Amino acid sequence: MSSAETGVEVGAQAPAFEHEIDASGLTCPLPILRAKKALAQMASGEVLRVVTTDRNAIRDFQAFARQTGNVLVAQEEAEGRGVHYLRRR
DSSP: OOOOHSSOTTTTTOOOOOOEEETTTTTHHHHHHHHHHHHHHTTTTEEEEEEETTTHHHHHHHHHHHOOOOEEEEEEEEEEEEEEEEEEO
């Protein structure tokens, strides 16, 4: 999927963030559940950075953002890690 299809700038310069979760070593659905819990405690407009190692996390976070209305600001994938930036709705 291209960035035009997903609405996400893959590999774009990392945005500033206020909160961070390291979900390395966790598999679906745990990274999503941890992000959901963190987002629920954040103020609208704040950005959450989530680090994952699950190879399916890129697609999972795209679907999560579509379903919840939170904005997936950017995603990066390198060296077996995915980094996802979500802006709280």
